[in-house]
Amino acid sequence: xxxxxxxxxxxxxxxxxxxxxxxxxxxxxxxxxxxxxxxxxxxxxxxxxxxxxxxxxxxxxxxxxxxxxxxxxxxxxxxxxxxxxxxxxxxxxxxxxxxxxxxxxxxxxxxxxxxxxxxxxxxxxxxxxxxxxxxxxxxxxxxxxxxxxxxxxxxxxxxxxxxxxxxxxxxxxxxxxxxxxxxxxxxxxxxxxxxxxxxxxxxxxxxxxxxxxxxxxxxxxxxxxxxxxxxxxxxxxxxxxxxxxxxxxxxxxxxxxxxxxxxxxxxxxxxxxxxxxxxxxxxxxxxxxxxxxxxxxxxxxxxxxxxxxxxxxxxxxxxxx
Amino acid sequence: xxxxxxxxxxxxxxxxxxxxxxxxxxxxxxxxxxxxxxxxxxxxxxxxxxxxxxxxxxxxxxxxxxxxxxxxxxxxxxxxxxxxxxxxxxxxxxxxxxxxxxxxxxxxxxxxxxxxxxxxxxxxxxxxxxxxxxxxxxxxxxxxxxxxxxxxxxxxxxxxxxxxxxxxxxxxxxxxxxxxxxxxxxxxxxxxxxxxxxxxxxxxxxxxxxxxxxxxxxxxxxxxxxxxxxxxxxxxxxxxxxxxxxxxxxxxxxxxxxxxxxxxxxxxxxxxxxxxxxxxxxxxxxxxxxxxxxxxxxxxxxxxxxxxxxxxxxxxxxxxxxxxxxxxxxxxxxxxxxxxxxxxxxxxxxxxxxxxxxxxxxxxxxxxxxxxxxxxxxxxxxxxxxxxxxxxxxxxxxxxxxxxxxxxxxxxxxxxxxxxxxxxxxxxxxxxxxxxxxxxxxxxxxxxxxxxxxxxxxxxxxxxxxxxxxxxxxxxxxxxxxxxxxxxxxxxxxxxxxxxxxxxxxxxxxxxxxxxxxxxxxxxxxxxxxxxxxxxxxxxxxxxxxxxxxxxxxxxx
Numbered sequence: 001x002x003x004x005x006x007x008x009x010x011x012x013x014x015x016x017x018x019x020x021x022x023x024x025x026x027x028x029x030x031x032x033x034x035x036x037x038x039x040x041x042x043x044x045x046x047x048x049x050x051x052x053x054x055x056x057x058x059x060x061x062x063x064x065x066x067x068x069x070x071x072x073x074x075x076x077x078x079x080x081x082x083x084x085x086x087x088x089x090x091x092x093x094x095x096x097x098x099x100x101x102x103x104x105x106x107x108x109x110x111x112x113x114x115x116x117x118x119x120x121x122x123x124x125x126x127x128x129x130x131x132x133x134x135x136x137x138x139x140x141x142x143x144x145x146x147x148x149x150x151x152x153x154x155x156x157x158x159x160x161x162x163x164x165x166x167x168x169x170x171x172x173x174x175x176x177x178x179x180x181x182x183x184x185x186x187x188x189x190x191x192x193x194x195x196x197x198x199x200x201x202x203x204x205x206x207x208x209x210x211x212x213x214x215x216x217x218x219x220x221x222x223x224x225x226x227x228x229x230x231x232x233x234x235x236x237x238x239x240x241x242x243x244x245x246x247x248x249x250x251x252x253x254x255x256x257x258x259x260x261x262x263x264x265x266x267x268x269x270x271x272x273x274x275x276x277x278x279x280x281x282x283x284x285x286x287x288x289x290x291x292x293x294x295x296x297x298x299x300x301x302x303x304x305x306x307x308x309x310x311x312x313x314x315x316x317x318x319x320x321x
Numbered sequence: 322x323x324x325x326x327x328x329x330x331x332x333x334x335x336x337x338x339x340x341x342x343x344x345x346x347x348x349x350x351x352x353x354x355x356x357x358x359x360x361x362x363x364x365x366x367x368x369x370x371x372x373x374x375x376x377x378x379x380x381x382x383x384x385x386x387x388x389x390x391x392x393x394x395x396x397x398x399x400x401x402x403x404x405x406x407x408x409x410x411x412x413x414x415x416x417x418x419x420x421x422x423x424x425x426x427x428x429x430x431x432x433x434x435x436x437x438x439x440x441x442x443x444x445x446x447x448x449x450x451x452x453x454x455x456x457x458x459x460x461x462x463x464x465x466x467x468x469x470x471x472x473x474x475x476x477x478x479x480x481x482x483x484x485x486x487x488x489x490x491x492x493x494x495x496x497x498x499x500x501x502x503x504x505x506x507x508x509x510x511x512x513x514x515x516x517x518x519x520x521x522x523x524x525x526x527x528x529x530x531x532x533x534x535x536x537x538x539x540x541x542x543x544x545x546x547x548x549x550x551x552x553x554x555x556x557x558x559x560x561x562x563x564x565x566x567x568x569x570x571x572x573x574x575x576x577x578x579x580x581x582x583x584x585x586x587x588x589x590x591x592x593x594x595x596x597x598x599x600x601x602x603x604x605x606x607x608x609x610x611x612x613x614x615x616x617x618x619x620x621x622x623x624x625x626x627x628x629x630x631x632x633x634x635x636x637x638x639x640x641x642x643x644x645x646x647x648x649x650x651x652x653x654x655x656x657x658x659x660x661x662x663x664x665x666x667x668x669x670x671x672x673x674x675x676x677x678x679x680x681x682x683x684x685x686x687x688x689x690x691x692x693x694x695x696x697x698x699x700x701x702x703x704x705x706x707x708x709x710x711x712x713x714x715x716x717x718x719x720x721x722x723x724x725x726x727x728x729x730x731x732x733x734x735x736x737x738x739x740x741x742x743x744x745x746x747x748x749x750x751x752x753x754x755x756x757x758x759x760x761x762x763x764x765x766x767x768x769x770x771x772x773x774x775x776x777x778x779x780x781x782x783x784x785x786x787x788x789x790x791x792x793x794x795x796x797x798x799x800x801x802x803x804x805x806x807x808x809x810x811x812x813x814x815x816x817x818x819x820x821x822x823x824x825x826x827x828x829x830x831x832x833x834x835x836x837x838x839x840x841x842x843x844x845x846x847x848x849x850x851x852x853x854x855x856x857x858x859x860x861x862x863x864x865x866x867x868x869x870x871x872x873x874x875x876x877x878x
Contacts, residue, residue, distance in 0.1 A: 053773050073776040086774035090792040099788075103779030151778060 002063040002077075002154035002187055003029045004050075009059030010211075011045055019045045020056070021211035027155075030185040032178075033216075034198040036234065037208035043191040044083075046208075047157050050189065052076050063154050074103070079153035081161045085144040087132040093119070093143050094128040100151035118150040119143075121180060138169045142176075149180065156181075156188040162197060174201060195235050199223060207231045229315030239286045244311035248275065248289040251304050253296070258303030262286055264296055278304065325782050333689045333697055336682055340704040344750045347719025348569065348711060354722060355562035364563045370547060374567065377544040380464055381529035387468035388475050388524045389517070391618060396479035402611045403602040410615035411480075412862075414473050417622040422470040423533025423813050423829065424850040427836060427843065428625030429466050430454065430538070431632050436640045438628060445642065459540045467528045469622040475520030482516025483509070514582070522579035523709065526572045530712030533813035533829070537836065544568055545714050549817060552721075565718045569711065576710030626854060632847035651848035655835070658845060663824060664831035670741065671827055672809035675748035679805040680798060682749070683756025691764040692772075692790070708751040713814030720747050720819060740825050747819060748809040755808070756801030763797030764790075799863075807860035811853055828853060 004027040011020040019042040027033050035043040048054040050061060052073030061069050068076050079100065087096050097118055101111045119125045122142035127135065132143060141161060148156055158177075162170045178201045181188055192198055198205045199219040206216035207230075215227045226232035229245070238245040241260075252258070253276065262278035274293045278286045286304060296302070355361075364370050399411065417425075432438045433453040440450035454462055486509060494504045510517075532545040541550065544564050551561035602608060633651050635644030655661050686705045689698035708716070720743055723730040734743035771793065775785040791798075816829040826834070832853070835846040 051773075051777050053776065072781070073773075074779045074781050078777070080774070080777045082770055082774055084768070084770060086768065086770040088771055088774070088789055088793075090789070099775070099780070100778035103784070147778065 003027065003065075004155055004187060004189070005060075005062045005065075006046075006050075007060045009046070009049065009061070010057045011042075011049065011054065012057060018211050020049075020059075023059070023211070023213055025206065025213060025216070027187055027189060029187055031203045032181050032186065032188045032190065032201065034202035034205045035189065035191040035208050035213075036193065036195060036198045036205055037191075038193060038234075041208040042211045043208050044159055047080070047159050047189065047191050050076075050155065051078050051080050051157055077151070077154040078157055079148035079151050079155075080157040080159060081141075081144045081148050083159045083161065083163060085140045085161075087140055087143055087147075089131075089133050091132070092128070093124065093130050093132055093135070096132055096143060097147045097150050100147065104151070114150050115146075118146040121149060122146045122176065137164055138173065141165060141173060145177065145180075149184070154187070156186050158188060158190040160192050160194075161190075162194070163192070170197075177201065199235070207234055209234075224310070224312070226312055229313045232312045233315040237287055237289075238312065238314060240284065240314050241306075241311070243308065245314035246306050246311055248287040250310040251286065251288045251306050253288055253290070253293075254303040254305055256303065258305035260286070260304040261301060262304055263301050264298055267296070267298065278302065329689070329693050329695055330697075332685050333693075333695050333701060336685045336689070336701050337697065337704070339682060340701065340750070340753075343746050344704060344707060344711075344716070347716055347723055349719075350722040350726060351562060351565050351569070351715060351719045354559065355564075355566035357559075357563065360559060360563040361566070364560055364567070367560070369542065370544075370560065370564065373542050373544045373547045373564075376460070376540075376542050377529050377568075378571075380460065380467070380531075380535070380543065381525050383461075383464040384467045384471065384528035385521050385524045387464060388472045389521055391468065391472045392476040392479050392520060393517075395476055395615065395618060396483055398611045398614055399480055400483040401600060402608075403600045404608050404611040406612060410612065410619070413619045414476060414615065414622075417469050417473055417626075422466050422531065423537055424629070424811075424832065424853060425466050425470060425625040426462075426534050426537035427847055427850060428627070428629030428632065429462060431628040431638065432624055433458075433462060438642055441640055441642045444640075454538070459538050463534050463538055463540055464528075466625065467531055467534055469625070471524045471527060472622075475524055478516040478520035479513060480516075482513040486512045518579050518582050522575050526575055526710055526712070529571060530568055530714055530814075532714055532817065533833075536817075536833070545712070545814075548714055548718065552818060561718070562722070565715050569715050572710050572712055572715075629847050629850050629854070632844060633851040634848075636844060651844040655845040655848040655852075658835065660823065660826060660831040660834055661845075661849060664826045664828050667820075667825060668810050668827040668829075671744045671748055672806050674741070674745035675752060675809040676802050676806040678746065678749035679752040679756050680802045683753050683801055683805075684760055684798060686753070686757050687760040687764055688786075691761050692769070702757065705753045705757045709754050711751075713751060713812070714818065716751060717747060717815045717818040720815075736819055736821050738822070740819055740821070744815060744819055744825075744827065747815040748812055749805070751812075751815070752805035752808055755804040756798070759797045759801030759804070760794055763794035767793045803860045803863055807857045811857060 004025075006023060006025040009020050009023040010018065012018045021042075023042075023046060025033070035046065037043045045054060049056050052068075052071065056069070060067060063077075068078075088099070091099065094115055097115045098111050101114060106114070116125060116128065119128055122145050124139060124142045124146060127139065127143075132140060135143065141164070144161065161177075162173055165173060174197060180186070181201075190198075190201070202219055204216055205219050205222050206213045207222065208214070209230050215222055215231045217225075222231060223235050226235060229238075232238050232245055237248050239248060239251065260280060262280045264276055265279050266277035268275040268277070273289055273291050276288045276290070276293070276296065278288065280286065288304065395414070399407070404410075430437065434440070435450060435452055435454070437453075439453065443450055452458065490512065491504050491508050494508045499507060530545055532549055535541070535543045535546050536549065540546065544567070548561045548564050548568075551558060551564075555561060603610065631644045632638055634647055634649070636646060636648055636650055638644040683705065686698070686701045689695045690702045720730075720734060721736060724734045724736055724743070725731070734740065734746075736743055767790070772785050772789055775789045776782070780788060810827075811829060812827070813829050816827045817833060820826050820830045828849070832846055832849050835849060836843060838845075
């Protein structure tokens with residue numbers, strides 16, 4: 001496992017559109033860092049530059065202090081889990097996972113041992129002899145993960161690996177990946193646009209916007225203390241108040257007292273939680289999220305209260321939404 | 322990384338050099354000799370040559386018209402209806418391609434000759450026999466037999482073009498009140514333009530330059546046959562060079578027009594995936610109607626082949642509907658003829674070499690343009706596809722000219738004493754397009770991410786090519802190779818023009834010589850033709866099994 005240092009990385013396509021605009025990032029040994037951003041923000045480009053599949057325009061990348069930019073992809077030991085898994089249909093499950101080890105010329109016994117260990121770790125040991133084309137999406141995802149784990153990479157790169165899975169499978173795979181990363185103390189960079197994935201799995205989360213990392217910190221830091229409106233909005237809903245923004249779960253509904261008075265206009269029930277939409281006298285909409293809420297009547301007026309300590313920046317322009 | 326890029330450029334340079342030396346240079350040699358204004362003026366003053374050009378043009382136009390009507394009808398039926406045995410019908414339609422029209426002409430003469438099958442039926446019905454092959458009969462026979470041979474290529478292009486039209490396009494037109502005819506003429510036909518252009522331009526070029534069929538029918542007033550007949554007196558009469566130039570200019574113009582039109586076509590090249598076109602199954606007895614249409618065309622196009630088979634298995638087949646006896650004698654005769662066995666060995670040798678050369682060249686062109694994105698790969702792709710537009714007669718003539726004019730070429734290619742490399746390379750350059758199209762379509766369908774993944778897991782660029790890319794495009798390479806091999810085995814123009822000594826004759830040249838022998842010649846030639854048909858049929862079936870519906874992609878610009 002390596003300590004990764006990225007400095008002032010830039011990349012533009014056709015000399016015009018800047019996809020990466022001076023990215024700096026340090027990843028400690030054994031740390032799992034998430035890059036969160038909208039599509040086109042440059043997060044996948046960052047990953048592909050680290051893997052050596054794209055060359056940057058400028059900047060440096062080092063693993064444990066050693067510059068790796070001059071190395072071809074096959075010498076970087078930065079194993080990647082591709083978004084569409086990129087499993088080779090001409091090789092079976094075992095051979096897919098063994099590929100990286102064969103390239104490193106490991107002895108046959110060692111290859112067998114490590115492949116089976118990796119497959120067992122993702123609970124795919126029984127499928128070793130199967131063709132990858134016979135596997136479901138979730139199973140393919142596990143094999144892609146096992147393939148990356150088998151080579152014991154210096155840096156594990158994950159490119160939205162769960163985006164093709166259904167919601168239930170995504171939840172279980174999320175827990176699985178987190179367990180493996182912790183168990184094997186992996187240094188990993190994971191890019192996604194799913195904030196739940198990032199907040200629940202990361203040691204640190206970076207938010208990318210227009211080719212730059214606009215903020216990086218622990219999930220708690222960036223969710224509760226975003227530095228700008230974009231980060232605040234990207235990580236969750238924000239209500240606009242006269243003195244700043246506030247998350248829906250930080251607003252408290254009361255029958256008797258509060259800083260704001262608003263009429264209840266809509267109820268959205270999610271089973272485990274409920275969202276109430278209120279409208280103030282100035283026709284401003286406010287969203288309140290509660291777990292296990294009591295019955296409330298649509299059309300009635302209520303008081304809303306909040307602690308100013310939880311105020312966060314508000315997205316100002318449409319661009320930041 | 323730099324050394325690997327240098328190696329790629331070196332390989333591309335080698336390919337360009339090969340195509341330049343053995344495709345462009347022969348063409349330039351022909352142009353150099355034939356582009357003589359006085360010669361061309363002389364040509365256009367000579368009534369016989371002008372008539373030859375006119376006949377070739379008329380054959381091309383009539384053949385293409387017949388091809389278009391048959392292909393469009395069948396393609397629309399295939400696209401619109403589901404019927405029992407649909408995929409079998411689609412494969413059966415490839416049958417006419419099993420035999421070059423040159424050999425099919427033998428069977429056709431058996432059908433329509435004065436003592437042929439049709440006349441026997443007429444006589445049996447108490448009617449007078451008709452001289453189908455007299456007067457303009459030969460002309461129309463040539464058009465029909467070439468059309469029956471070429472229509473599958475156009476059909477495959479049209480089926481792909483139709484399959485690529487999103488059904489929502491016609492549904493939207495119907496929704497806005499367009500009648501079925503309006504939908505066809507205003508929406509589907511314009512969207513099929515790329516397929517129509519690709520199919521029809523190939524047919525036009527190929528039928529304009531066809532040598533074997535008119536030669537077998539003894540129809541000497543076509544440009545290709547005049548070029549062939551002029552070979553023996555080339556030194557005293559250089560007019561064939563000018564004829565070749567005219568042929569080349571015509572084909573090149575057609576090719577460029579088709580290319581330009583394809584570029585501006587709204588449906589693109591038709592390389593997109595198939596979309597479900599919403600075919601319907603007709604009710605009760607009506608569901609056999611589409612089957613009947615396919616069956617009828619397949620039967621008509623198979624008739625010359627059936628007649629050829631009958632001819633091959635009989636020693637007496639004249640003036641009767643069916644052969645009078647059944648024998649394997651012709652096969653014995655064919656095999657015992659001094660021409661046959663050596664010609665098979667020769668063809669196998671030339672075709673194997675041609676296949677290897679075409680596969681290596683085609684693979685490198687495809688990799689350079691689809692995967693390596695090298696500068697200059699566009700030129701290589703263009704050159705590799707050029708043989709589709711350049712008549713075989715032109716290339717063959719160019720090789721001949723080269724071996725006469727340049728010492729280095731005469732050392733490498735001695736048409737009289739050692740034409741092995743001459744024929745192999747001539748066969749190969751004209752088969753490169755099949756390999757390029759087959760391999761390129763395989764590469765386009767293989768996500769580049771699979772190769773990126775291999776690099777990411779420690780494989781170098783060449784190892785990635787060997788371990789990942791090559792296994793994934795093996796089927797395509799095999800298909801391209803099979804086509805290169807089997808079309809080389811049955812190649813006509815190069816074989817007739819370039820093989821001069823009997824000991825170097827390939828199969829087609831031997832077949833032509835056999836057919837000229839009076840007496841047992843036709844029977845033995847037919848037996849030989851049956852073998853050839855079986856061989857090419859086997860190849861096409863293997864190709865269809867490996868590639869499925871995508872086999873049409875092999876016959877595209």
